[in-house]
Amino acid sequence: MLYLENKYFLIALTFVVYLCAQLLQRRTGLAFLNPILLTIVVLIVVLLGAGIDYETYEEGGSYIDFWLKPAVVALGVPLYRQLESIKKQLLPILVAELAGCIAGIVSVVVVAELFGASRDVIVSLAPKSVTTPIAMEVAQTMNGIPALTAAVVVCTGIFGGMAGFRLMRITKVKSPIAQGLSIGTAAHAVGTSSAMDVGYRYGAFSSLGLTLNGLFTAMLSPFILSYLGYSC
Numbered sequence: 404m405l406y407l408e409n410k411y412f413l414i415a416l417t418f419v420v421y422l423c424a425q426l427l428q429r430r431t432g433l434a435f436l437n438p439i440l441l442t443i444v445v446l447i448v449v450l451l452g453a454g455i456d457y458e459t460y461e462e463g464g465s466y467i468d469f470w471l472k473p474a475v476v477a478l479g480v481p482l483y484r485q486l487e488s489i490k491k492q493l494l495p496i497l498v499a500e501l502a503g504c505i506a507g508i509v510s511v512v513v514v515a516e517l518f519g520a521s522r523d524v525i526v527s528l529a530p531k532s533v534t535t536p537i538a539m540e541v542a543q544t545m546n547g548i549p550a551l552t553a554a555v556v557v558c559t560g561i562f563g564g565m566a567g568f569r570l571m572r573i574t575k576v577k578s579p580i581a582q583g584l585s586i587g588t589a590a591h592a593v594g595t596s597s598a599m600d601v602g603y604r605y606g607a608f609s610s611l612g613l614t615l616n617g618l619f620t621a622m623l624s625p626f627i628l629s630y631l632g633y634s635c
Contacts, residue, residue: 407453410463417467420445434565439557439593478595478614481607488580489611496584500612503588504619507532508627526633527551530624531559533617534591541624545633556591563590564597579604587612 407413424438424445450460482489489496508529515525527547530538535556542552567586576582579602586594587609595613599606 408455408459410459410466413455413460413463414466416449417442417446417464434569437561437565439564440561443557478592478610481599481603482610482614485604485607485611492580496580496611497615499581499584500588500615501619503585503612504616504623505627507589507616508620508624509631512628512631512633522633523548524551526628528555529628529633530620531555532589532591533620534613537617537621541621545625545628557593560590560593563594567594567597568601580608583608584612587614588616591616 421438421442424436424441427441428436428438446460449455450457511528511531512525515528520528523546526545527542527549528551529545529547530541530552533541533556535553538552538556539549541547542549563586567590568582571582571585576585583598583605586598586605590597591613595606595609598609
């Protein structure tokens with residue numbers, strides 16, 4: 404069964420599993436059936452069952468990873484269509500994003516400290532709410548563990564995509580702008596994908612939240628962590 408280890412077969416398998424997971428969630432409407440989460444679980448089971456190691460899968464997975472970067476750039480399209488709304492509220496948006504960035508970093512550091520996490524783990528958790536390439540670069544700069552950061556970023560995004568809008572309904576946050584910015588800030592690209600499913604405007608402001616939080620986190624996280632006593 405050598406075809407199972409063929410990188411093109413593994414790419415096709417990834418897409419098929421993801422599409423099936425999307426269809427399942429749309430038919431059931433169940434938030435916990437997140438397509439990314441289901442795809443990860445199914446692929447792990449298949450790889451373990453077939454005895455395929457991660458390095459073999461990564462030969463095909465690297466092609467998918469390559470297209471993630473232009474996919475993120477494509478998020479600029481909905482932003483452009485909401486440009487007038489963004490211009491009118493630029494200052495409150497920037498202030499909210501700055502607050503969200505600081506709160507996201509400080510809160511996870513405090514929680515990790517309470518659970519007795521080591522310095523390397525805390526530094527690796529700090530950039531959890533930004534897209535993977537930025538988060539891994541921040542962790543590496545601060546001498547953290549990039550692999551741990553990548554795993555935490557995925558978990559954060561999946562949880563945000565599954566529970567974000569429900570939490571905002573519970574807390575009576577009704578503004579599409581506030582909801583979109585919150586999802587993008589807290590749950591990066593995975594949350595933005597969920598926001599796009601809710602509505603175009605939600606997705607546009609989620610894209611903005613993702614972008615601004617990525618910039619603020621990349622610029623400010625070393626200073627915030629140093630202030631909290633976690634210098635390089």
